[in-house]
Amino acid sequence: xxxxxxxxxxxxxxxxxxxxxxxxxxxxxxxxxxxxxxxxxxxxxxxxxxxxxxxxxxxxxxxxxxxxxxxxxxxxxxxxxxxxxxxxxxxxxxxxxxxxxxxxxxxxxxxxxxxxxxxxxxxxxxxxxxxxxxxxxxxxxxxxxxxxxxxxxxxxxxxxx
Amino acid sequence: xxxxxxxxxxxxxxxxxxxxxxxxxxxxxxxxxxxxxxxxxxxxxxxxxxxxxxxxxxxxxxxxxxxxxxxxxxxxxxxxxxxxxxxxxxxxxxxxxxxxxxxxxxxxxxxxxxxxxxxxxxxxxxxxxxxxxxxxxxxxxxxxxxxxxxxxxxxxxxxxxxxxxxxxxxxxxxxxxxxxxxxxxxxxxxxxxxxxxxxxxxxxxxxxxxxxxxxxxxxxxxxxxxxxxxxxxxxxxxxxxxxxxxxxxxxxxxxxxxxxxxxxxxxxxxxxxxxxxxxxxxxxxxxxxxxxxxxxxxxxxxxxxxxxxxxxxxxxxxxxxxxxxxxxxxxxxxxxxxxxxxxxxxxxxxxxxxxxxxxxxxxxxxxxxxxxxxxxxxxxxxxxxxxxxxxxxxxxxxxxxxxxxxxxxxxxxxxxxxxxxxxxxxxxxxxxxxxxxxxxxxxxxxxxxxxxxxxxxxxxxxxxxxxxxxxxxxxxxxxxxxxxxxxxxxxxxxxxxxxxxxxxxxxxxxxxxxxxxxxxxxxxxxxxxxxxxxxxxxxxxxxxxxxxxxxxxxxxxxxxxxxxxxxxxxxxxxxxxxxxxxxxxxxxxxxxxxxxxxxxxxxxxxxxxxxxxxxxxxxxxxxxxxxxxxxxxxxxxxxxxxxxxxxxxxxxxxxxxxxxxxxxxxxxxxxxxxxxxxxxxxxxxxxxxxxxxxxxxxxxxxxxxxxxxxxxxxxxxxxxxxxxxxxxxxxxxxxxxxxxxxxxxxxxxxxxxxxxxxxxxxx
Ligand code: FES
Ligand code: FES
Numbered sequence: 011x012x013x014x015x016x017x018x019x020x021x022x023x024x025x026x027x028x029x030x031x032x033x034x035x036x037x038x039x040x041x042x043x044x045x046x047x048x049x050x051x052x053x054x055x056x057x058x059x060x061x062x063x064x065x066x067x068x069x070x071x072x073x074x075x076x077x078x079x080x081x082x083x084x085x086x087x088x089x090x091x092x093x094x095x096x097x098x099x100x101x102x103x104x105x106x107x108x109x110x111x112x113x114x115x116x117x118x119x120x121x122x123x124x125x126x127x128x129x130x131x132x133x134x135x136x137x138x139x140x141x142x143x144x145x146x147x148x149x150x151x152x153x154x155x156x157x158x159x160x161x162x163x164x165x166x167x168x169x170x171x
Numbered sequence: 172x173x174x175x176x177x178x179x180x181x182x183x184x185x186x187x188x189x190x191x192x193x194x195x196x197x198x199x200x201x202x203x204x205x206x207x208x209x210x211x212x213x214x215x216x217x218x219x220x221x222x223x224x225x226x227x228x229x230x231x232x233x234x235x236x237x238x239x240x241x242x243x244x245x246x247x248x249x250x251x252x253x254x255x256x257x258x259x260x261x262x263x264x265x266x267x268x269x270x271x272x273x274x275x276x277x278x279x280x281x282x283x284x285x286x287x288x289x290x291x292x293x294x295x296x297x298x299x300x301x302x303x304x305x306x307x308x309x310x311x312x313x314x315x316x317x318x319x320x321x322x323x324x325x326x327x328x329x330x331x332x333x334x335x336x337x338x339x340x341x342x343x344x345x346x347x348x349x350x351x352x353x354x355x356x357x358x359x360x361x362x363x364x365x366x367x368x369x370x371x372x373x374x375x376x377x378x379x380x381x382x383x384x385x386x387x388x389x390x391x392x393x394x395x396x397x398x399x400x401x402x403x404x405x406x407x408x409x410x411x412x413x414x415x416x417x418x419x420x421x422x423x424x425x426x427x428x429x430x431x432x433x434x435x436x437x438x439x440x441x442x443x444x445x446x447x448x449x450x451x452x453x454x455x456x457x458x459x460x461x462x463x464x465x466x467x468x469x470x471x472x473x474x475x476x477x478x479x480x481x482x483x484x485x486x487x488x489x490x491x492x493x494x495x496x497x498x499x500x501x502x503x504x505x506x507x508x509x510x511x512x513x514x515x516x517x518x519x520x521x522x523x524x525x526x527x528x529x530x531x532x533x534x535x536x537x538x539x540x541x542x543x544x545x546x547x548x549x550x551x552x553x554x555x556x557x558x559x560x561x562x563x564x565x566x567x568x569x570x571x572x573x574x575x576x577x578x579x580x581x582x583x584x585x586x587x588x589x590x591x592x593x594x595x596x597x598x599x600x601x602x603x604x605x606x607x608x609x610x611x612x613x614x615x616x617x618x619x620x621x622x623x624x625x626x627x628x629x630x631x632x633x634x635x636x637x638x639x640x641x642x643x644x645x646x647x648x649x650x651x652x653x654x655x656x657x658x659x660x661x662x663x664x665x666x667x668x669x670x671x672x673x674x675x676x677x678x679x680x681x682x683x684x685x686x687x688x689x690x691x692x693x694x695x696x697x698x699x700x701x702x703x704x705x706x707x708x709x710x711x712x713x714x715x716x717x718x719x720x721x722x723x724x725x726x727x728x729x730x731x732x733x734x735x736x737x738x739x740x741x742x743x744x745x746x747x748x749x750x751x752x753x754x755x756x757x758x759x760x761x762x763x764x765x766x767x768x769x770x771x772x773x774x775x776x777x778x779x780x781x782x783x784x785x786x787x788x789x790x791x792x793x794x795x796x797x798x799x800x801x802x803x804x805x806x807x808x809x810x811x812x813x814x815x816x817x818x819x820x821x822x823x824x825x826x827x828x829x830x831x832x833x834x835x836x837x838x839x840x841x842x843x844x845x846x847x848x849x850x851x852x853x854x855x856x857x858x859x860x861x862x863x864x865x866x867x868x869x870x871x872x873x874x875x876x877x878x879x880x881x882x883x884x885x886x887x888x889x890x891x892x893x894x895x896x897x898x899x900x901x902x903x904x905x906x907x908x909x910x911x912x913x914x915x916x917x918x919x920x921x922x923x924x925x926x927x928x929x930x931x932x933x934x
Contacts, residue, residue: 012436012437028454028456029436029437029454029456029457031456033456036454036455036456039403039455040455044396045396045398045399045402045403046396048400048402048538048539048587049402049540050538050539050540051619051862052459053619055619055861055862055863056538056862085396086396087395087397090395090396095394095395099394102394103386103390103391103394106390106832107390108246108387108389108390108394109246109247109248109588109836110245110246110585110586110587110588111246111394111398112538112539112588114393114394115396138871140870141871143870144867145538146535146536146538146588146840146867147246147840148835148836148837148838148839148840148843148868149835149836149839150835150839150868150870150873151835151839151873151874151877152832152835154870154873
C-alpha cells in the first residue's frame with residue numbers, strides 16, 4: 011500500500027504518495043517530476059542518481075524513502091539560482107563538459123558537495139570524490155576542468171574557441 | 172534554444188499538419204502556445220515528403236527557425252553541427268535555429284545514426300535543403316521590396332536591400348501569415364538521398380558558422396536537469412513494466428506462479444507470451460519488486476530457484492574456448508589484399524614472425540539502461556524511443572506486431588549514449604508487447620542486469636598474423652587473417668522470445684573491418700566471417716576495426732622491433748597514403764617524437780617502467796594517429812596511460828570543439844576497453860551483470876592530458892566522420908607502449924594485471 015509522506019526537496023516540503031519501502035530516486039523522478047537524478051544501476055555503483063542530503067552526496071537509488079523524511083534534499087534542479095545555472099553548472103556549460111550527459115547529474119552533485127566542503131579542492135581531491143561516478147562517453151577530462159573552474163578559477167581554460 | 176524546446180516545436184507541426192491539410196507553409200504559425208496543442212494521442216502519420224522544403228525547415232514569425240532531420244543526437248554533438256551547416260547556408264543565426272530530430276512523423280528518413288556517417292551523409296542533404304530554403308526566401312524578399320534577388324543581402328536572418336539601409340525585413344516577418352509550398356526535389360533514399368539538386372551552395376571560403384566553435388545546444392538543459400531524455404518521458408495513464416529474461420540465453424519458460432507477485436501493491440498484470448515474460452504495475456517500484464521476485468536477477472541457485480521456472484539451458488561455448496568456436500564457425504572468406512606470393516616469400520625468408528591476437532566480447536555499457544514507452548492499440552501504435560534508427564524501427568516494430576508501418580509512429584527522445592546499438596531498440600519491442608497485452612501505455616526500462624546481460628555485444632575476434640624478413644632486414648611478406656563473427660545482427664530479443672526469431676531483422680554476416688594500406692611486396696589480408704557466435708551482437712563503436720587495428724598496428728610494431736627500426740619511421744617507409752603520413756607526422760610533431768627503436772627491455776628490479784607507443788588507422792576515410800606514454804608497474808601489473816596525443820584528419824571540420832570532445836571521449840572509452848573490458852559468461856548466460864562484473868575506467872585512471880591536433884581541415888575535403896576513428900588505434904598503441912617499457916607483448920584484450928604479469932614472465 012502507498013503511504014503519505016513528506017520530504018523536503020530543494021527547500022520545499024513535498025507531500026507524496028508512495029510505497030514506504032521504495033527508494034528516494036523513484037519518488038523524485040516519478041512523483042515530483044525531478045529528472046535531474048537518473049536511474050543508472052540501482053546498485054550504488056555508478057552515481058547517476060546522486061542527490062545531496064544534508065550536505066552529503068548520496069546515491070538516491072539505494073536511499074530508502076523512509077530515511078529521507080525530514081532531511082534536506084537537493085537535486086540538480088535545486089542548484090540553479092533564480093532559474094540560472096549555478097557557478098558549477100555554468101562551468102560545465104563553459105567547458106562543454108557533456109556528451110550524452112546522462113552521468114552529468116552525478117558529476118555535478120558529487121562535485122557540488124565536495125566544493126561546499128572544500129572550496130579549493132585539488133585535482134586529486136576531485137578525482138577521489140568522483141571515483142564512484144561512471145561516465146561511458148569519456149567526458150572525464152572536461153568534467154575535471156569544469157570542476158577546476160570553480161575550485162581553482164585562475165587555472166581555467168576555454169573550450170574550443 | 173535549449174533542447175527542451177523540442178517539445179513545443181514538435182507540437183507546432185503536429186497541429187499544423189493535423190489541421191492544415193496538404194498545403195503546408197514555410198511559416199504558418201507564430202510560436203504562441205495557442206498553436207502548441209500537443210500532438211493528439213492516437214494520431215499517427217507518415218514521414219514528410221523529402222522533396223518539399225517544409226520537410227526540412229520552418230521559419231516562424233518570431234524569426235526563429237526549425238531544422239527537421241531524421242538523424243538523432245547520441246551525445247556526439249551532431250545536433251549542433253547539423254544546425255551549423257543549415258544556419259550557414261540559410262544565413263540565419265544558429266542560436267535561433269532549433270533542431271527536431273528523429274520523430275518519424277516529422278522528419279525524413281536519412282538513414283540510421285551510426286558509423287560516423289551523420290555529418291558526412293546527412294550534412295550535404297541538409298546543406299542543400301537550407302540553400303534551397305534561402306533561395307525561396309530571397310525570392311519572397313525580392314517581391315516584397317519590388318526589386319530583384321541579386322539586389323538583396325541576406326545576413327543573420329534579415330534581408331536588406333543593397334544601398335538602402337532602411338529597407339530590411341526579418342525572415343520571420345517576411346513569411347508571417349503566408350503559405351509557401353516549395354518543391355526542392357529529392358531522389359534516392361537514406362544515406363544516398365540527393366536533396367535539392369538544383370540548389371546553389373555557398374563557397375566554403377565564405378563560411379562564418381561552419382568551422383567555428385558554436386556551443387552545443389543540448390548542454391545547458393543537460394546540466395540543469397531541464398532536459399527530457401527518453402527515460403523521462405511520461406504519457407497520461409502510463410503503467411510501468413519490467414522484463415524477466417530467461418535464465419539461460421535460450422532457456423524456455425516452464426511455468427510461472429503468479430501468486431508470488433499478485434500481492435505486491437500496484438501489481439497489474441503478468442505478460443507472458445511463449446518465453447517472453449514481463450510484469451506491469453502502476454509504479455516503477457512495484458514493477459522492480461515484482462520482476463525481482465520472479466527471478467529477473469541471475470540466481471546462483473539456478474534456473475528453478477524462483478517462481479518463474481526456466482529450463483536448464485547450457486548451450487554457450489566455454490569462455491576460454493570462444494576463439495576456437497569463432498574460427499570453426501567462419502564460412503565467408505573475403506580477400507582484403509592479395510599481392511605477390513606470400514608462400515614464396517615466406518619460404519625464402521631469413522626470419523619469420525608469427526603472432527595470434529584475441530579479443531573478447533565487449534559491451535556498449537550505456538550508463539542509463541535502455542528505456543521506451545509504448546502505446547499500442549488495435550489499429551495504431553506510438554512509441555517514445557531513444558533509438559539510433561527511428562525510421563528503421565518503425566518498420567521493424569510493425570513487423571513484430573503484425574501491423575503496417577503507417578499505423579506506427581516513433582517519437583524520438585535522446586537516451587544515454589549508446590555507441591552503436593545497445594538495448595534501445597529491444598526495449599521498444601518489450602514495451603510494445605506489454606502495452607499490447609494490457610491495452611494501456613507502458614514504460615519499460617531495463618534494469619542494470621538486463622542491460623549488461625542482454626544488450627547485443629561486440630563480437631569476439633581471432634586474428635593470425637605473420638611476416639617474413641629477408642637477409643637484408645627487409646620485410647618481404649605480410650599475412651593477416653581475421654575471424655570476425657557478425658556484428659550486424661538486427662534480430663530483436665523479444666521477437667525471439669515470442670517464438671518468431673526470424674520475423675524481424677537478420678543475423679547478418681561477418682564483414683572485413685580493416686583498411687590495409689602498407690606496401691609490402693607480398694601480402695595476404697583475409698577476413699573469414701560468418702553469423703552469430705554464442706551471444707547476439709551488434710555494432711559497437713568502430714565495429715571490429717578497433718580489434719583489427721589492434722592486431723595490425725601491434726604486429727607492425729613487432730616487425731619494426733624485429734628489424735630494429737623506429738616504429739614511426741617504419742610505418743612512414745611502408746605507407747603511400749598521404750593523409751596517413753600527414754596524421755602520423757602531425758602526431759609525432761606534437762609529441763616531440765625522437766627516432767629510436769622500441770627499447771623492449773625487462774624493467775630492472777621491478778620498478779615502474781615508462782614507454783611510448785604509436786599507431787594509426789583509416790576508419791571510413793578519416794585518418795587518425797595516436798601516440799601514448801604509459802607507466803607500467805610490474806609489481807601490481809597495472810598500466811597507466813599518462814599522455815595521449817591524437818592527430819585526426821576528418822576533412823572539413825564543422826565544429827572544432829565538437830571534434831575535440833569526440834576524440835577525448837573515444838580515447839577514454841577505448842582505454843577502458845583496452846585495459847578492463849571483457850564480457851564474462853558461463854554455459855548458460857552472461858555473468859557480467861553489473862559494474863563490478865564488467866568494470867570500466869574510473870577517474871583514477873584518466874590520463875594527465877589528451878592533446879588533439881586537427882589535420883587537413885580544408886574545404887577541398889568533404890567532412891568525414893569523427894565519432895569513431897580515434898577508438899581504433901588505442902589497443903595497439905598501448906600494447907606498443909607496454910612493449911617499449913617492458914619487452915612484454917600483449918596480444919589479448921583486455922590488458923588486465925594478470926595478463927601483464929604473465930607476459931612479463933615470458934618476455
Ligand atoms: S543509479 Fe544509483 S548509483 Fe547507479
Ligand atoms: S556524458 Fe555520457 S555518460 Fe557521461
